[in-house]
Amino acid sequence: DPTAKKMPKKKGEDEREVPGVIRKKAVKQLLKDIPTTDWLHDGNNLLWTRKSVTTLHDQRKEVEVPPTKAGGRPYLVGLEVKFEQREIDLSWLHRPQVNKDPAEAMVAISEHKRFVQVAIRTLAQERDELIAQGRKVICADNRLVCDAVTLKYGREMWFGYIGQLEIVNGGLGVGGRIGAPRATLSLNLVASVGLPQMSVIQLLGKLGAKYPGDWRSERDAERDVVWHYWGRHRSFEREI
Structure with a gap:
């Protein structure tokens, strides 16, 4: 029926949507002249930079990404960067904001919480060459506990950890006023079973x-x- 309405496509099915792998490479290409210690990308639409980085404010640029397959054509990706007034000060996580309203302090800490969770996952992958699945970081060698434990049928058991940043209530203070929220970081040892690389x-x-x-x-x-x-x-x- 030519008059029937088309159903919206699911995420990842839109031909105009850039795959996550290509988007990540495009961001790296855009920031190739900036030290990797001065920026952090969450793999989607959030990019944090140090205050010293002033060359990315409000701009749109097309970046050419090399093909992912031999003989393929390069990708031309348009990236738009918009500056937002979101300051990340990690000292807020262990120093209560006594001069702020508890609701405002909670919103500010939530932004910091997202930054820390992305940093744990991203830095584990790119700097320590570990494996990250969601919030789980897997270490397939002896840097964490021990080497991989060999199991039957080609499987191996790897150890890893889950880093979880939580916001806790500051409790009731003087005069019944709710205290400023605080942040706590917990690390839990986990084990995963998988297949090592083989033919x-x-x-x-x-x-x-x-x-x-x-x-x-x-x-x-x-x-x-x-x-x-x-x-x-x-x-x-x-x-x-």
Whole structure:
């Protein structure tokens, strides 16, 4: 029916919407002349910069992002930066704002809370080369607790942590007045199970091995997969 109304597209289906990976690369390209310690991007529409950065106020610029696939065409992304009067002062998180109304102080701290949560996730990925999933940060080596623990069927157990910033009520003060809110940071140790990087043949060998975890059994399963399903020979080198 040509007169029927079109349903709005879901997030990610609009051809004009820039994918998150491309947006992130475009922001890095835009800020390539600014030290990475002077800005923080949440991956979406929020960008924080130090006060010393004055070259980004209220501007629109087109940035060319290299293609993500070999032989592909580069992306041309339009970025618009608008300056907002949002000051981040991390000392507010441990120093109550006694001169502010509790409601106003709560709004100000909420902005700081978002900044800290983004910093925990982003800095863990980009500076420490860890894995971040939401608020969970996963460390697949021994920098946190120990090396990855090998499990059956090719899986591994990795340790990580969840950093959670919470705002707590300041309680009742003198004269029944509610005290200024405070911030608390909690770190919880967590464990995650996943698959390390490997080829499809190696994964099938681990899943089909007669004796899971045994090197020879896994290699026999790999050989069976290659010979019987792909019909081609694959040489195996014995690991010492």
